Amino acid sequence: MLEINFEIRKNATFATMKNPQLLRRRLVQGMTLAGVLSALGISLPVFAQDGLVTQKLTDRITLVSGAGSNVVLFTGRDGITVVDSGSAPMASELAGTIKDLAGATPVTTLFNTHWHEDHTGGNEALRDLGARIIAHENTRLWLSAEFEVEWRNTSHSPRRKAALPDMTFYGSGEKDLGGETVQYFHYEQAHTDGDIALFFPDSNVLVAGGLMSDGTYPITDIATGGWIGGLIQANEAMLAIANDATIIVPENGPARTKADLQAQYDMLTDLYETMKSLVQDGFTGRNMLDKGITSKYDATWGDPTEFLLETYRGMTAHTSDMGGFI
Numbered sequence: 646m647l648e649i650n651f652e653i654r655k656n657a658t659f660a661t662m663k664n665p666q667l668l669r670r671r672l673v674q675g676m677t678l679a680g681v682l683s684a685l686g687i688s689l690p691v692f693a694q695d696g697l698v699t700q701k702l703t704d705r706i707t708l709v710s711g712a713g714s715n716v717v718l719f720t721g722r723d724g725i726t727v728v729d730s731g732s733a734p735m736a737s738e739l740a741g742t743i744k745d746l747a748g749a750t751p752v753t754t755l756f757n758t759h760w761h762e763d764h765t766g767g768n769e770a771l772r773d774l775g776a777r778i779i780a781h782e783n784t785r786l787w788l789s790a791e792f793e794v795e796w797r798n799t800s801h802s803p804r805r806k807a808a809l810p811d812m813t814f815y816g817s818g819e820k821d822l823g824g825e826t827v828q829y830f831h832y833e834q835a836h837t838d839g840d841i842a843l844f845f846p847d848s849n850v851l852v853a854g855g856l857m858s859d860g861t862y863p864i865t866d867i868a869t870g871g872w873i874g875g876l877i878q879a880n881e882a883m884l885a886i887a888n889d890a891t892i893i894v895p896e897n898g899p900a901r902t903k904a905d906l907q908a909q910y911d912m913l914t915d916l917y918e919t920m921k922s923l924v925q926d927g928f929t930g931r932n933m934l935d936k937g938i939t940s941k942y943d944a945t946w947g948d949p950t951e952f953l954l955e956t957y958r959g960m961t962a963h964t965s966d967m968g969g970f971i
């Protein structure tokens with residue numbers, strides 16, 4: 646069990662964080678903390694406010710869930726750094742919650758872990774709070790471009806200038822946040838081609854962004870440079886950063902552990918080998934779905950349709966990385 650420090654705010658409501666969509670329906674009131682946690686089968690105390698769930702992971706790091714993606718706040722000497730800004734429909738609610746949590750402390754910085762709208766939808770609102778936006782250069786390029794996203798059956802229009810990062814980088818690096826230096830790691834062609842994970846070494850918290858799913862099959866977005874081989878490499882590198890006490894924040898849902906990341910890595914590497922072999926035999930993604938190649942994982946990871954079809958498309962675009970067999 647993780648040891649998590651937390652604060653109970655006045656009028657707080659304890660809730661499950663297993664699934665943000667279920668959150669509002671599963672708010673539990675009028676029970677003792679022990680009773681609620683026992684009933685929900687979870688060990689991490691959290692509280693909900695205005696539809697968002699806020700959980701203090703360490704003295705300096707707070708997780709806000711239910712905003713479209715997980716949002717992480719780090720409180721440093723000079724101000725608050727935010728990682729990801731949730732989806733656009735949740736932007737004003739999220740900004741209000743961050744403002745409440747910040748009090749008189751300025752919000753100085755926003756990192757985007759990648760371009761997806763559920764992680765950058767609140768960029769403008771966070772800028773209004775005073776944040777400068779930092780991201781990988783490819784994230785800025787996608788945010789300012791027009792393109793199709795086949796797996797989501799949608800197209801992306803260029804975002805307004807206020808949503809675009811002010812500062813970008815190409816590789817990995819670190820930034821002094823006043824009290825702790827955050828390390829950011831860029832992983833090429835994983836969930837997208839602009840993903841970063843952020844590691845707070847003193848707090849031992851790893852923010853995975855789109856590189857770790859919330860318990861559904863992880864999607865690699867081929868429209869913007871993702872593919873399964875890159876995601877596996879990214880997960881392997883993240884496993885080397887983490888230890889058994891590391892708190893890992895996935896793209897959505899509750900905080901996880903290294904064992905959870907290992908489970909995603911193991912599932913992906915197993916299915917990669919199976920799928921690679923079937924691609925060589927002429928199977929399509931749809932054929933693999935019909936064959937039920939994920940059946941032993943579906944109880945844990947859910948509906949494999951999007952995962953299989955998008956992973957197959959990514960593989961056919963990366964045959965040279967797999968040995969050039971087609």
Ligand SMILES: [Zn+2]
Binds near residue numbers: 759
């Ligand atoms: Zn994403």
